[in-house]
Amino acid sequence: MRxxxxxxxxxxxxxxAFSLHAWLPxxxxxxxxxxxxxxxxxxxxxxxxxxxxxxxxxxxxxLFVFTSLTLNDISRTNINHAMAFxxxxxxxxxxxxxxxxxxxxxxxxINKAIFIGVIISSLYAIxxxxxxxxxxxxSFVNEYIYRPAVQDYTPLYNGSIIRARSFTEESGVFALYxxxxxPVGLLYVKERYKTLKFYFLVFLVAISYLFSFSAGGIGFLxxxxxxxxxxxxxxxxxxxxxxxxxxxxxFYVTLVFIIIxxxxxxxxxxxxxxxxDKITLENDSGRFARWQMxxxxxxxxxWFQYFIGVGxxxxxxxxxxxxxxxYIDRLVENGVFGLACFLAFISMIYMKLxxxxxxxxxxxxxxxxxxxxxxxxxxxxxxxxLWIIIIIIQLESWKGKVENV
Numbered sequence: 164m165r166x167x168x169x170x171x172x173x174x175x176x177x178x179x180a181f182s183l184h185a186w187l188p189x190x191x192x193x194x195x196x197x198x199x200x201x202x203x204x205x206x207x208x209x210x211x212x213x214x215x216x217x218x219x220x221x222x223x224x225x226l227f228v229f230t231s232l233t234l235n236d237i238s239r240t241n242i243n244h245a246m247a248f249x250x251x252x253x254x255x256x257x258x259x260x261x262x263x264x265x266x267x268x269x270x271x272x273i274n275k276a277i278f279i280g281v282i283i284s285s286l287y288a289i290x291x292x293x294x295x296x297x298x299x300x301x302s303f304v305n306e307y308i309y310r311p312a313v314q315d316y317t318p319l320y321n322g323s324i325i326r327a328r329s330f331t332e333e334s335g336v337f338a339l340y341x342x343x344x345x346p347v348g349l350l351y352v353k354e355r356y357k358t359l360k361f362y363f364l365v366f367l368v369a370i371s372y373l374f375s376f377s378a379g380g381i382g383f384l385x386x387x388x389x390x391x392x393x394x395x396x397x398x399x400x401x402x403x404x405x406x407x408x409x410x411x412x413x414f415y416v417t418l419v420f421i422i423i424x425x426x427x428x429x430x431x432x433x434x435x436x437x438x439x440d441k442i443t444l445e446n447d448s449g450r451f452a453r454w455q456m457x458x459x460x461x462x463x464x465x466w467f468q469y470f471i472g473v474g475x476x477x478x479x480x481x482x483x484x485x486x487x488x489x490y491i492d493r494l495v496e497n498g499v500f501g502l503a504c505f506l507a508f509i510s511m512i513y514m515k516l517x518x519x520x521x522x523x524x525x526x527x528x529x530x531x532x533x534x535x536x537x538x539x540x541x542x543x544x545x546x547x548x549l550w551i552i553i554i555i556i557q558l559e560s561w562k563g564k565v566e567n568v
């Protein structure tokens with residue numbers, strides 16, 4: 164079963180490429196295999212399904228999902244979304260976590276597998292970007308990457324540059340994957356290898372990340388790093404000491420960087436304009452219109468639907484498209500109670516994160532926060548990224564309690 168978990172973690176970024184079916188990506192397939200092994204072999208070894216106190220809020224959320232399904236008009240779309248939500252939580256969260264905890268897998272094992280996946284995805288993103296834009300004679304290789312959900316995809320940046328998406332369905336999802344797992348994977352490298360190798364791999368991942376040209380990904384990552392800095396200052400305010408030498412080096416390096424940037428500011432702004440356009444929401448890619456459509460359903464709902472929602476997948480059923488916002492989806496489709504349950508669950512995870520007695524928590528904070536921020540502009544709850552980051556935080560918390568006994 165260890166080998167199943169290992170390859171599940173390595174292939175987390177393959178949520179589109181090599182899928183067995185449009186609705187059965189490699190991570191979900193391996194997660195189902197692992198869950199079946201847990202149920203079959205685990206009976207003999209007395210394995211258990213792990214349940215934490217914060218999970219009560221997820222159970223309540225599922226209850227509201229199926230309550231809103233049964234008490235509203237039911238269509239095939241509604242049923243598909245309800246079952247998909249159940250499957251995602253049962254496999255990616257409860258199943259994978261139970262496997263990891265019962266097998267007593269160490270953080271080294273988990274972070275190493277995630278690191279391997281990040282490097283594989285980053286290397287392919289660089290190859291994909293290079294061949295599609297500058298080496299067209301090799302671009303045919305990309306056509307052999309089987310993607311049953313989204314095969315034809317040519318996203319352009321600035322009207323001419325083809326963005327990288329690696330093994331995900333589109334460039335923004337690739338940035339989301341890196342936001343979630345690049346910090347964790349690079350943490351593994353930093354703790355075990357020399358500084359030069361670490362910075363080389365940081366450069367490699369950063370290049371692949373930039374090739375995605377994801378305005379949301381970059382903005383949410385920077386926001387998460389800023390919030391992480393504030394958290395670190397709050398936790399270390401009493402023991403904070405300024406190293407004059409390091410502060411001076413940082414000041415002069417920053418000054419030189421600003422001078423260089425100012426020399427080419429017009430060219431830089433011209434090149435980055437499409438990114439800035441999205442970050443400032445001048446170009447919202449139609450998201451505002453979708454949010455308004457979805458919220459109109461909530462506005463026109465009856466008092467009962469305010470609390471339990473209009474039904475899973477109802478936004479897609481009515482308008483033929485989703486909201487591209489996970490939180491608006493939860494509010495409209497699962498009601499105030501459903502959204503409140505999810506936010507309560509996340510709040511408990513953050514409390515557990517801040518109690519960790521290790522500096523790793525700042526890395527996990529960046530991963531978790533950047534994913535949660537990204538969910539303001541996407542609604543794809545079927546990705547495993549958020550749930551695996553949460554499992555890692557829970558595992559660190561559990562190990563910390565064991566060590567302190």
